[in-house]
Amino acid sequence: MRALHHPDLASVELATLLNALADPVRLQVVGQLAAAGGVVCGGFDVPVSMSTLSHHLKVLREAGLVRVTPQGSFRQHELRLAEIEEHYPGVLPPILAAARRGERP
Amino acid sequence: MRALHHPDLASVELATLLNALADPVRLQVVGQLAAAGGVVCGGFDVPVSMSTLSHHLKVLREAGLVRVTPQGSFRQHELRLAEIEEHYPGVLPPILAAARRGERP
DNA sequence: ACAGTAGTTCGATGGCTGTCAAAGCCTCGA
DNA sequence: TCGAGGCTTTGACAGCCATCGAACTACTGT
Secondary structure, three states: OOOOOOOOHHHOOHHHHHHHHOOHHHHHHHHHHHHOOOOOOOOOOOOOOHHHHHHHHHHHHHOOOEEEEEEOOEEEEEEOHHHHHHHOOOOHHHHHHHHHHHOOO | OOOOOOOOHHHOOHHHHHHHHOOHHHHHHHHHHHHOOOOOOOOOOOOOOHHHHHHHHHHHHHOOOEEEEEEOOEEEEEEOHHHHHHHOOOOHHHHHHHHHHHOOO
């Protein structure tokens, strides 16, 4: 499999990070990642096709928001909370809280 | 002049708010608004044309981020900090801080 | 009334983006 | 080795978006 690049948070623009979060589907994804402690793999509950979900996960990864680690034929996704907190302190937690508050089916 | 609509923050989606902030120019604008206490009118220091700036200010206004009040032939822009804080507590301040930290000419 | 200044809107354009189905990889288990 | 499951990539497409110059509106001062 390909290299699976994760950018250094220092090289990620704030606008890029916010842009990655500025989509309802991706907001749902990070919300579920935060709720599940990052253990979820492809079992996300989102209203899009598999290929579209894959695209969104790629956007999140390239924005430095999630780390993807292949484990067998699965892939584990987790939020890079600590690193983000280091470079953009205080930015992510309130957004996660608002996202969690905002999804009630 | 037209009605100059300002949305109720309760009807603004989180994704909309983040999307309004997910642009370098608009991030600069809100950064300067935060720094200047919201008194600036059209004296923004941004690398785009007047019409483009006007477009960005419209996006920010329709996302509930700024309030625009016509004063004579000028227009005063200010952040709706308190209202945003009420509906999305803790979201804006860290972003403003990061934006301020991120612009050094 | 007139000219000037502040700002918006229009029309056009090129680029980016979210979406899907279909085809392609990897990895595991039989 | 073969098949199946899990995920990615490709190709295509429609819609949105940032950008500009030019035309337009609105207000002020003379």
